[in-house]
Amino acid sequence: MKQLMRLFTILRVSMKYRLDTFIPQSRQQLLTKLLIKVITPFYSTDDDRGIRLRTALQELGPVFVKFGQLLSTRRDLLPPDIADELALLQDQVPPFDSSKSVAIIEAALGQPVSQAFAEFSEAPLASASVAQVHAAKMHDGLDVVVKVIRPGIEKVIHEDIQLLFLIARMVERFSLDGRRMRLTEVVSDYEHTIFDELDLKREAANCSQLKRNFEETEKLRSLLFIPAVIWKLSGPNIMVMERIYGVPVSDIETLNKKNTNLKALAESGVEIFFTQVFEHNFFHADMHPGNIFVDDTTPATPRYIGIDCAIMGSLSDFDRYYLARNLLAVFNRDYSQVARLHIESGWVPPGTNVQSFEGMIRSACEPIFEKPLSEISFGTLLIYLFQVARRFGMEVQPSLVLLQKTLLNIEGLGRQLYPDLDLWQTAHPFLEHWMAERYSPKRLLSELKNQSPALLEALPALPDLLLRQLHQFNGTATSGSAASNGTSSQLQGRIDGLERALDRQQNLLTAVTVIALLSLLSAIAYLALN
Numbered sequence: 166m167k168q169l170m171r172l173f174t175i176l177r178v179s180m181k182y183r184l185d186t187f188i189p190q191s192r193q194q195l196l197t198k199l200l201i202k203v204i205t206p207f208y209s210t211d212d213d214r215g216i217r218l219r220t221a222l223q224e225l226g227p228v229f230v231k232f233g234q235l236l237s238t239r240r241d242l243l244p245p246d247i248a249d250e251l252a253l254l255q256d257q258v259p260p261f262d263s264s265k266s267v268a269i270i271e272a273a274l275g276q277p278v279s280q281a282f283a284e285f286s287e288a289p290l291a292s293a294s295v296a297q298v299h300a301a302k303m304h305d306g307l308d309v310v311v312k313v314i315r316p317g318i319e320k321v322i323h324e325d326i327q328l329l330f331l332i333a334r335m336v337e338r339f340s341l342d343g344r345r346m347r348l349t350e351v352v353s354d355y356e357h358t359i360f361d362e363l364d365l366k367r368e369a370a371n372c373s374q375l376k377r378n379f380e381e382t383e384k385l386r387s388l389l390f391i392p393a394v395i396w397k398l399s400g401p402n403i404m405v406m407e408r409i410y411g412v413p414v415s416d417i418e419t420l421n422k423k424n425t426n427l428k429a430l431a432e433s434g435v436e437i438f439f440t441q442v443f444e445h446n447f448f449h450a451d452m453h454p455g456n457i458f459v460d461d462t463t464p465a466t467p468r469y470i471g472i473d474c475a476i477m478g479s480l481s482d483f484d485r486y487y488l489a490r491n492l493l494a495v496f497n498r499d500y501s502q503v504a505r506l507h508i509e510s511g512w513v514p515p516g517t518n519v520q521s522f523e524g525m526i527r528s529a530c531e532p533i534f535e536k537p538l539s540e541i542s543f544g545t546l547l548i549y550l551f552q553v554a555r556r557f558g559m560e561v562q563p564s565l566v567l568l569q570k571t572l573l574n575i576e577g578l579g580r581q582l583y584p585d586l587d588l589w590q591t592a593h594p595f596l597e598h599w600m601a602e603r604y605s606p607k608r609l610l611s612e613l614k615n616q617s618p619a620l621l622e623a624l625p626a627l628p629d630l631l632l633r634q635l636h637q638f639n640g641t642a643t644s645g646s647a648a649s650n651g652t653s654s655q656l657q658g659r660i661d662g663l664e665r666a667l668d669r670q671q672n673l674l675t676a677v678t679v680i681a682l683l684s685l686l687s688a689i690a691y692l693a694l695n
Contacts, residue, residue, distance in 0.1 A: 172328060175225060182221040215250030222251075227258050227294025228325040232355050260292035266299060266313045273403045281398060285311070294318070295362050300408065308408040309395060312365060319363060326356050354566075362475040365404040369394045371474035372406065378445045388437050390460055390470045411458030411470045414578055425464045431583035435591040437469065438575045442568065443485055443599045450478040450567040452574045478567035483510070486603070488568075489596050495546065496589060498534065500527045503550075513557045525553045539587040544573035 222233040236243065237251035267287065270278055278285045284302040290310065291298045295318060299311045333348035361367060376391035392407035399405050412419050420427060441448035449456075449471055458470040480488065487510040494502040504523040507513045513522065529549040533541055547569050551559070579586045 171324065172331075175328060175332070178221050178224050181224075182217040184218065184221060213246060213250075215247045218247060219250040219254060222254060226325070228322055228359070229329075230254050231294060231359060232329060232352070236351060258292060258294050260289040260297050261315055263287040263289065263299075265316050266297065269313050269316065270311060270403055273400050274398060282309075282311075295359070296365070301405070303395070309405050310408050311398075312404045312406070314363060314365060314402040319360075322359055322363075326352065326359075329355070358476060364401055366399065366401045368473075368475045369396070369399050369404050369406075371477045374447060375441075375449065375471070375474055375477070378441075378447060385440070387466065387468055388433050388440070390468055391474070392470075392472065406472075409458060409470050409472065411460050413454065414457040414459055414469070415454040415581070417581065420459060420461065420467075420582075423461045423464050425459065425461055425467050427582045428586075429465075430459065430467045430469075431579040431586045432591050433467075433469065434575050434579050434582075435586070435588050436595070438571065439592060439595045439599075442480065443489065443595070446479050446482075446485065448478050448568070448571060449474060449476075450571050451476040452571055452578075454578065457578065476567070478564055478571065480564050480568065484565070487512070488565075489600055491550070492543075492592070493596055493600070495530060495550070496593065498530070500530065507554055507557075507559070513554055513559045517557050522553075522557055525556065526550065529553050539585050541589065542573075542576055543588050543592070544569060544576050547572060 219233065222229045233251045233254045237248050237254070243251075264287075266289070267278055267285075270281070274281050278301075282301040283304045283306075286300040288299075289297045290300050294315070296312050296314050299313070301309050301311050303309055329352045330349060333352045337348055372391055372394050376393065379385045379389045379391060390409075392409050395405040395407070412423070412425075417427075420430075438448070451473060452471070456471065456473040458472070460468045460470050487506055491503055491506050494500075494506060500523045501519070503526050504517075504519050507522070508515060508517055508519065529552070530546065533546055533549070551565075551569070576588065579588070
């Protein structure tokens with residue numbers, strides 16, 4: 166009954182904001198048309214469709230708001246007006262009762278908050294759909310924040326997601342755009358994303374990894390600060406972290422008053438992005454303004470402060486390599502190379518017509534390159550490439566979607582800080598250096614050292630593998646006609662002889678291989694040192 170009432174609420178809100186206009190009349194069933202004629206005269210369609218969709222999602226609540234935020238990242242699928250409006254959705258909800266928050270914390274820690282902390286503020290610092298945050302102080306004087314999962318939210322999310330699946334299937338049935346957008350797949354991705362956000366232990370692990378990555382060198386420490394997790398007080402439904410103090414990255418007025426070097430800050434954001442993606446292969450995939458602050462203690466060389474590491478992304482080595490080569494080829498306007506790389510990587514089917522694909526890429530990219538480099542959007546360029554590739558059968562992977570979303574956020578923030586930001590000036594030397602390092606003798610030696618135990622372990626098994634294949638072939642031959650029995654017997658005799666020969670040579674093969682590997686390692690070491 167409760168789910169039925171929720172479905173009725175969704176239908177009422179859909180009619181209120183005339184979301185029926187998203188379904189072409191030719192695809193509407195007779196009952197749907199009658200319902201629309203009866204109800205819609207009471208509601209207006211004066212607002213743009215993007216505004217109506219955004220307002221409807223806001224009225225339906227936080228689960229739908231977060232779904233709209235996820236949908237806004239699919240700019241390769243959405244019309245620009247809808248994507249722009251959905252990007253304005255804010256995940257802000259009233260806080261829940263502080264006594265419930267305290268009860269959750271005390272149950273998780275097995276002690277009163279007065280014992281766990283020297284000070285604890287029951288008034289929440291911030292509240293969102295999944296969790297809310299309280300300020301506290303440790304007994305050693307360290308200021309911390311305590312993040313608590315909203316009670317009962319898992320059940321609410323589960324129920325609303327089932328309804329989202331129902332709506333997605335209906336839209337796909339009645340709308341060609343709905344099928345093209347693969348809404349059920351988007352809802353499925355969202356289901357995994359939002360349930361991951363409910364596990365604060367996972368988020369804490371992400372924070373620790375990102376912090377460790379940016380503490381490797383002094384240069385990295387000067388780019389990004391991630392607060393430390395207090396692991397002894399953290400678990401699946403609460404997380405305690407060092408409290409940060411900084412200026413919200415969107416507060417340009419305050420940053421200007423403090424004489425912050427906005428050009429350096431914007432360029433640092435680009436460097437952080439490419440470092441996370443290509444060097445560390447572990448990037449913060451939710452870098453909207455609410456999750457980014459600026460440490461302004463040194464205004465001439467400001468650094469970022471990052472929080473909320475619930476959503477992280479990574480790419481395979483294969484995808485990182487092809488992505489880097491694609492970006493370099495695009496900015497060199499080598500469209501033939503871009504087309505070939507898409508086919509080599511398997512992003513589009515192997516039978517794709519290279520000349521036709523190259524022509525489509527050229528027509529998408531050339532208008533962009535008519536602009537000054539400082540006005541070219543990397544994220545938009547990536548969207549255009551995805552749109553073209555999708556027409557040739559490309560299935561955009563969730564990891565690449567996260568990358569696209571993060572790049573758009575970084576670009577938006579960077580140009581908000583410094584409108585003349587030239588991303589290519591920072592990205593081009595970074596990508597060229599990364600490609601050169603990837604094939605340097607030093608890196609090849611390191612990779613060979615890492616892989617050599619597995620190679621040496623596998624080599625002795627090669628003769629057995631060959632024999633198994635031959636026996637399998639023999640079995641296939643034997644299961645044929647009776648006339649082939651003589652041939653099969655001859656083949657079996659040859660296999661037995663080969664087996665004895667391989668037994669004698671197996672140890673020799675292993676020894677020769679070890680010597681060859683050692684020789685190769687020595688040669689690479691010599692090249693690396695000279």
